[in-house]
Amino acid sequence: MELPTDPGALAPYFDHTLLKPAATEAEIETLCREALDYNFGAVCVHGSRVEVAASFLEGAGQHLAAVVGFPLGATCPDVKAYEARACLAAGASELDVVVNLGWVKDGQWGRIGAELDLLREAADGSCLKLILETCYLTREEKIRLCQMAQGSGWDYVKTSTGFGSGGATLADVTLMRETVGGHLGVKASGGIRSLDDALAFIGAGATRIGASAGVSILQEARQRMGQGR
Template sequence: MPDSSQTSLASFIDHTLLRPDATVSDIEKLCAEAIKHNFKAVCVHGSYLPLAQSLLQGTPVLLAVVCGFPLGATPAAVKAFEAETYLKQGAAELDIVVNLGWIKSAHWEKIGEELLLLRAIAPEASLKLILETAYLERDEIIRCCELAAEHGWNFVKTSTGFGHGGATLKDVRLMKEIVGNQVQVKASGGIRDLETARAFIAAGASRIGTSSGLKIIMAEQSEASN
């Protein structure tokens, strides 16, 4: 994981806009900011994927899209269709919500089958499993992390930002403890300032999902100039 004390936080940030009322001009602005400030990725809804792809083409900014969002309750076949569609349209990363009802029902075999299916559909893409940790017990978080590692996923992610709670340092530390260097950790949900972003990176996150990326980078640049 990069050292955030030596590397701009822009390289950690998924510049995110998932508001249901986001407009075309909002997405255009998001992508322009990502290019200008060298954010790691842009994360959008699938309906805006073609637009974002056209704006980011030829730049180093990665394009991420959410699947099964925000509840994770759609059938595996529907998530698979989403994933295939988005990959064909140029997505490099897929942020996919796990089925929370299956977790609470201890249907670990079904979850494993879904993760295996999606990994097979997207062998080259970066897959991020959104756990929505605010709803989960410690042992449930651990099992989800284990399954993500077993099935070759690239990230485990804390939250959608639409649940009743976002990322916590406690959960990120636990997730990092379980996956080690095999899988990366993305902290998302409620990260809105420079100090908080740095704390999550120190806790083990290698990616930060936030709609406050511009505010965070402006604060970092202001600090560096003083």
């Protein structure tokens, strides 16, 4: 995959993220200000912070993502659907949803498929990213979930929440890209902290990078690639 060669081409890959449970409103506003300053592709926050982020970003053309069923994925499907609709009503335009990992391990693929379809309907055309939490999955489970996300009309598959036992790996991103081809986006998230990390994941097939270290990565990019945006 062709790598961005300047900071301006790199910045839109980033979902600038703040998902710490104790994050304050002031920190959310700082997150949004940084996203605008650096021209990141999106901001990603908890559902209860969507309204304040949407208010701050109003009219800026910035994508706003909210997490759903986060970080464990074990919420009932109807609750996830309600949460999805509430986040969209508050101003989110994208949803990052954690798959039910217990159902994956039980092999309850029919229930997972029904949940994916329910959430696709609840999202009413908005961008949906399925968080696989790859650190807990076998190769076969990762492939099947990617195929199911594609079959249910989702937009992205995503590696991790950042709250599991491991984050994104190049092997997982490569596998996910090979599985979905050019049909879905692939979001690498969890433990991406340097410019070299980001470029490696993009090279492996990631089209989005979820990171809380976006500012330091872009600052590093400006030093190494030049000052352009």
